[in-house]
Amino acid sequence: MRLHRELEDLLRDLAPQVLAACVRHHGHFDVCEDAVQESLLAAVRQWPRDGVPDDPRAWLVRVASRRTTDHLRSEWARRRREVGVAARRPVDEWIAPSADAVPEARHDDTLVLLFLCCHPALSRSSQIALTLRAVGGLTTAQIAHAFLVPEPTMAQRISRAKRSIRAAGAEFRMPQGPESINRLDAVLHVLYLIFNEGYTASSGARLQRAELTGEAIRLTRVLSRMLPEDGEVAGLLALMLLNEARRPARTTRDGALVPLAEQDRGRWDREAIAEGVRLVSAALAGSSPGPYQLQAAIAAVHAEARRPEDTDWPQILALYGVLERFSDSPMVALNHAVAASMVRGPRAGLERLRTLDADPRLAGHHRLAAARAHLLEMDGDRTGAREQYRLAARRTTSIPERDYLRARAERLA
Known part of the structure; x- marks a missing residue:
């Protein structure tokens, strides 16, 4: 099982690198994507039996490149048969000078x-x-x-x-100027x-x-x-760092979920928090606020609270109010409801959740049921909370989340 997971992780990490190398060399994104999938399947079949190659990336690139060449040769032959004329240039020139050689990337x-x-x-x-x-x-x-x-x-x-992508004739290159900004x-x-x-x-045994x-x-x-002057790029990086800083405390040693209020904040990565706070502070001071900067600011308020009771919930509620003007995401609205409950009481949050029941994007989603369960528990409705925790547990495909939600329901039984 461990070997299977390690191989799966390795292939997941290498797949985009192999695809990038093939597209840079051959073009034809759709053909290369199919060929890379075939190379990954070949690795799954062969590596457990023969051992992982010394250079697994090169092995995958070589196999994918050969498969791409085969696909392109077949496509070229099919087109020639359809039009009934000879190609203007040799097939080997058309597809690439070499199936094995991959040029060095400039970016x-x-x-x-x-x-x-x-x-x-x-x-x-x-x-x-x-x-x-x-x-x-x-x-x-x-x-x-x-x-x-x-x-x-x-x-x-x-x-x-x-x-x-194929019909547009897209090239494997970094866009420049306005094209890049767009x-x-x-x-x-x-x-x-x-x-x-x-x-x-979203699924599986790992949170x-x-x-x-x-x-x-x-x-x-x-x-x-x-793009060092772009506030939203800085805001997104800050948001990632501030959330990633909590990772060591989000699960127990056996992988069980630990909610934010129960995490050991001494295990949070303070260097990542400091960098995230610095980035979002500079971004907000130097540009108009955007959705990523606002989410990073919310994460910074959580990260700077040394204890759960120190969290500045009124500030978080105000930030969610601004954020909702930029985003119609139902998840933003859901989190806004939770923040409202922390400032104005659980019934204020539950009232906000009722407005989300008709949103088709949240129909059947476990997070809506989980949030309602949490607020019902805060309001003292143990029976209602237990039912919603069980409903959320049935809806999620994440094993750690399912186990956590079931445990919360059992605790209220």
Whole structure:
């Protein structure tokens, strides 16, 4: 089991690097993405039997590149048969001079891939979905959970996005000037969702996936170096650092979830908190506030409280009020309701939650039931709270969250 998980983590980490190398070399994003998936399946079959290669990335690139060449040769032959004419240039020249040689990247290849997936030919939702798949290594089911849509809907969206990338003739290069700025909003949203999936995994036995949060932070740092004056880039980096600082205290040694109010704050990463507070303070002082800066400011208020009772909830409530003007996210509204309950009492929060019952994006989502359970418990309604905790536990696909919610329900029995 441990070997299987280590191999899974290795392949997830290498997949975007291999895809970036293949797209840089061959073009044809859709063909390369399929070929990389085939190389990953080949690794799953062969490596447990033969051992992991000394250079696993090179092995995957080589296999994926050969598969890409095969696909392109087949496509070229099919087109030639359809039109009944000879190609204008040799097939080997058309696909690439060598299937094994991959040129050195001039930029961070993963970042170039990120901007490629945010091509303006795609809708915003398709940009984000494709990047989560290609760069974040998330499964279609995980992406669907992040978007609060059915998995088949997301699978179709990703397939259409890959076709659109090909039809647009997108090149593997860093966009420049206005083109770069136009894609930045989508890039930031993608990084935000990748971090969130790593911070609280939507499914599986682990609450947190440090490889995803770490990659999201790494890429956001690269963006921050590229755009040092952009307040929202700085705000997003600050938000990630402030939340990631809590990671050591968010689970017990056996992986069980520890809620914020019960965490050992002495285990929080104070260096990351200091950097996050510094970043968001400078961003708010130097530019107009945006949604990432406001979320980072909320996280900073939590992070600076040495004890749960020291939390400045009135300030958090005010910040959520401003944030809701920028975002119609149901999760922002849900957190606003919890903040209202901490300042004005649980019934004020419960009243806010009632307005979210009709939001189709939250229909059947475990977080709405979990928040209602928490507020009902605060209000002394043990029976109602127990029912909502059990409902939330049935709805979540995260094992640590399920176990925590069941334990809360049992405690009220």
